[in-house]
Amino acid sequence: MPRPISALTIAGSDSGGGAGIQADLKTFAAHGVHGLSAIAALTAQHTRGVTAVHVPPVSFLRAQIDACFEDFRIGAVKLGMLASAEVIDTVADALQAHRPPHVVLDPVMVATSGARLLEADALDALRNRLLPMATVLTPNIPEAELLLGTTIADGAAADAALATLRALGAEAVLLKGGHLDEGDEVTDRYADGCATSLYGHRRMDVDGHGTGCTLASAIAANLCLGMRLPDACRRATDYVHEAMRRGIEPGRSDVRVLDHFGARPR
Numbered sequence: 001m002p003r004p005i006s007a008l009t010i011a012g013s014d015s016g017g018g019a020g021i022q023a024d025l026k027t028f029a030a031h032g033v034h035g036l037s038a039i040a041a042l043t044a045q046h047t048r049g050v051t052a053v054h055v056p057p058v059s060f061l062r063a064q065i066d067a068c069f070e071d072f073r074i075g076a077v078k079l080g081m082l083a084s085a086e087v088i089d090t091v092a093d094a095l096q097a098h099r100p101p102h103v104v105l106d107p108v109m110v111a112t113s114g115a116r117l118l119e120a121d122a123l124d125a126l127r128n129r130l131l132p133m134a135t136v137l138t139p140n141i142p143e144a145e146l147l148l149g150t151t152i153a154d155g156a157a158a159d160a161a162l163a164t165l166r167a168l169g170a171e172a173v174l175l176k177g178g179h180l181d182e183g184d185e186v187t188d189r190y191a192d193g194c195a196t197s198l199y200g201h202r203r204m205d206v207d208g209h210g211t212g213c214t215l216a217s218a219i220a221a222n223l224c225l226g227m228r229l230p231d232a233c234r235r236a237t238d239y240v241h242e243a244m245r246r247g248i249e250p251g252r253s254d255v256r257v258l259d260h261f262g263a264r265p266r
Contacts, residue, residue: 003073005224006034008100009217010065010091011080012041012053012108018257019210024078024217026260027239031221036072038064040091041083047209047251055083058090065094075224076102076135078216083118085125092129102223105134105170106216107143123147132169136192136229138216139165141179155182162191174219174233176212188237190230199234201241206256208244214258215240239263 007028014020021037028035040061044052068074077100082088095103107126109118118126123146131137141152144161147168152161158175165173172192180187183203190197218239222232243263247256 004034005075006036006068006072007076007078007217007220007224008036008038008065008068008072008074009078009080009220010038010040010061010082011078011106011213012043012083013039014210015042015044016046016209016251016257018047018255019213020080023210023213023258023260024080027214027217028221030239030260030264031218031225033075033221033224034072036068036074038068040087041081043081047249047253047255047257053083055087058086061087062090062094065091065098069094069098069100074098074100076100076104076220078104078106078220079130080106080213080216081108081118082126082130083122085119085122088122088125088129092125092133095130095133102135102220103130103133104136104138104216104220104223105130106138106212107147108212109143109146127168134170135223136172136174136219136233137165137168137170138174138176138212138219140176140212144175152180155180155187158187158189162189162196166191166193172229172233174215174237176215178211188233190233192229195230197230197234199237201237204244206244206247207254208247209255209257211240211244211258214243214260235265239265 009024218236246259
């Protein structure tokens with residue numbers, strides 16, 4: 001029997017359990033995909049913010065990645081928090097060596113709390129090393145603004161940003177619209193050079209945690225399940241919306257943590 005396809009997340013760990021590696025693995029499991037992890041950073045955080053970040057030696061990060069590829073059949077890699085240029089270069093070198101079929105790049109730069117999660121000198125490394133490897137790039141509006149060095153103030157600017165973001169090298173872009181004021185709906189914009197799609201969901205008056213991590217991981221899981229990229233992205237946005245709707249507030253703040261298993265795709 002062939003080995004089942006696994007999904008690998010290379011990202012930061014969230015001690016609060018709502019985002020990062022923890023959210024990624026829960027998302028993989030909810031989709032019925034075996035999850036692997038290589039921890040690129042450790043954070044001390046909860047629903048009120050990030051209090052500390054520790055970046056392990058890059059040699060250990062590379063050892064984690066190599067160990068996963070040496071033993072598992074990896075169908076997609078999800079990239080999350082990669083805090084420094086050195087970490088990004090290490091991940092890029094490993095991906096060049098192992099050449100996974102799909103790379104889902106969530107360019108984590110700033111936490112929901114406002115804490116900066118990407119060192120300033122790492123932005124160029126992310127643009128130059130990782131973007132050309134990405135099957136799909138999944139920035140939110142602030143991340144897209146940092147990548148492009150421009151303001152995205154409304155839907156028309158977001159539409160225009162899609163082509164500019166794709167020109168940075170990714171095969172496709174899913175631009176998340178949660179930070180834009182477009183009325184009662186949140187619109188996520190998808191483009192791959194052949195097709196452009198809009199994925200709309202009713203806006204919820206909640207402060208969610210781990211939505212970006214969960215979205216990128218759901219795309220990776222869907223790709224492992226054999227979905228076409230546009231369908232993988234559409235189904236992932238539906239999953240995140242439902243996980244948010246079912247979410248809970250386990251901490252002392254009003255931040256909502258997603259219900260990854262209650263929203264399990266059927």
